Amino acid sequence: MNWGTNMADHDKELEHLFAQARDARDVFPDNLAVRIETDAEAVRLARSAHKRRRTWRDRMNVIGGWHGVSGLVAASAAGIWIGFSAPAFLPDPADYFVSQDATYLVADLNLDENYLEDAE
Amino acid sequence: MEDLTSYPNEAHGGFSAVPELSDEELLGRFADGNAAAARLLTGRLGPRSYSVALRMLGNQAEAEDVTQEAMMRLWKMAPDWVPGQAQISTWLYRVTLNLCLDLRRRKRPDALENVAEPEDESASVVDRMQDTERKDALQAALDQLPDRQRQAVVLRHIEELSNPEIAGIMDISVEAVESLTARGKRSLAALLAGRRDELGYEHG
Numbered sequence: 001m002n003w004g005t006n007m008a009d010h011d012k013e014l015e016h017l018f019a020q021a022r023d024a025r026d027v028f029p030d031n032l033a034v035r036i037e038t039d040a041e042a043v044r045l046a047r048s049a050h051k052r053r054r055t056w057r058d059r060m061n062v063i064g065g066w067h068g069v070s071g072l073v074a075a076s077a078a079g080i081w082i083g084f085s086a087p088a089f090l091p092d093p094a095d096y097f098v099s100q101d102a103t104y105l106v107a108d109l110n111l112d113e114n115y116l117e118d119a120e
Numbered sequence: 121m122e123d124l125t126s127y128p129n130e131a132h133g134g135f136s137a138v139p140e141l142s143d144e145e146l147l148g149r150f151a152d153g154n155a156a157a158a159r160l161l162t163g164r165l166g167p168r169s170y171s172v173a174l175r176m177l178g179n180q181a182e183a184e185d186v187t188q189e190a191m192m193r194l195w196k197m198a199p200d201w202v203p204g205q206a207q208i209s210t211w212l213y214r215v216t217l218n219l220c221l222d223l224r225r226r227k228r229p230d231a232l233e234n235v236a237e238p239e240d241e242s243a244s245v246v247d248r249m250q251d252t253e254r255k256d257a258l259q260a261a262l263d264q265l266p267d268r269q270r271q272a273v274v275l276r277h278i279e280e281l282s283n284p285e286i287a288g289i290m291d292i293s294v295e296a297v298e299s300l301t302a303r304g305k306r307s308l309a310a311l312l313a314g315r316r317d318e319l320g321y322e323h324g
Contacts, residue, residue, distance in 0.1 A: 010309040017258040017312075018277040021175065025278070028167040032184045036166055036191045040150070040158035043195040048153055 143208040144201070151198040158195065166191060168209060168279065169216045175274045176220040178263050186223060190216045206288070213279075213289045217271055224267070261311040265304055272300035273308065 057065075063072060143164065149157040169190045173183035193215055194208070201208070262270055268290070275286045276297070283301075287294045 010313055011305075013312060014305060014309050017256075020256070021258055021278045022280065025167060025171040028170055029180075029184060032170065032187060033162055033166060035184075035188050036162045037159055039188065039192045040162065040195045041155060043192070043198075044150065044153060044155055044158065047151075047199070 144203055147194070147198050147201055147208060148203070150195070151201070161194070162191065165194070165209060165212055169212055172213060172216050172274055172279060173220055175259065175262060175278055176217065176270060177223065178259050182223060186216060186219045189219055207285075210285065210288050213275070213281075214291075217289065221267060257312060257315065258308075260315070261308045264311055265307055269300050269304035269307065272297055273304035276301045277305075 063069060141160070143161065146157045146161050146164075150161065166187060170183055170187040173186040173190075174180065177183050177186065190212055194212060262274070265273065271290060272286060275281045275289060276283070281289070283294045283297045286297045290297065292300075
């Protein structure tokens with residue numbers, strides 16, 4: 001091999017091969033494009049779901065995060081329970097409305113007993 | 121959400137019609153949830169990653185896997201991209217090259233990086249080149265180059281990047297790029313000449 005005399009030919013051949021390789025760059029497998037786009041869609045959907053979760057978390061953080069939410073739920077449940085089943089040592093305001101004796105109420109009207117009989 | 125679906129699909133040759141959207145803008149829109157932006161980026165950047173991976177690895181299936189992984193990393197880092205910090209293509213080339221190196225090291229764990237360039241290894245590689253005669257001559261010769269020379273030659277003479285761009289991708293000086301490409305071309309020429317002599321072809 002005579003490098004001195006053939007160097008220009010070698011360079012020319014190399015440039016020709018580079019040009020061929022550059023032309024081949026346009027070949028991009030369709031299935032590869034599909035694989036890449038499928039990955040992109042999976043990442044996009046996962047990020048979208050994460051954003052939705054984060055939005056709820058941000059809202060909860062306003063009232064103190066999970067501790068705040070659980071405290072709020074517990075307090076609400078206790079309030080409802082006390083409302084329906086008050087401890088014995090507390091006056092039950094509901095008694096004023098539902099456990100009054102009907103006779104007592106009628107007596108309060110100060111009506112004559114015969115009035116009721118006449119009505120029948 | 122802005123709809124990009126009215127733009128031509130770049131993967132099928134129409135992307136030059138939407139030059140107003142930079143890679144960075146498209147990545148930002150993808151990060152905001154736009155699926156069409158991903159299709160445009162795939163058509164624009166996928167072939168560049170694939171081309172480099174194919175020349176670095178000399179194997180289509182491996183090049184496809186590397187390109188898919190490089191693009192996956194692009195999708196995942198999209199929300200964290202800082203506008204103006206660098207070219208996305210530069211980032212993608214670097215990721216692709218690193219993935220190629222990782223793959224080659226896994227396949228050849230005993231391979232040494234940055235091995236000294238032999239003075240004239242054309243005679244010793246002819247036998248190996250005959251084993252790869254189904255590959256094109258350039259690829260067979262590229263496969264024999266040290267990793268850094270092959271990277272520089274592929275980026276300069278096949279991807280047609282500028283020396284400063286290559287320096288940014290390889291994280292070396294422009295002078296080092298020039299040196300690597302010059303040595304790489306000399307090695308390629310020697311390998312190709314050796315192969316031609318071995319096969320009994322005439323010069324010229």
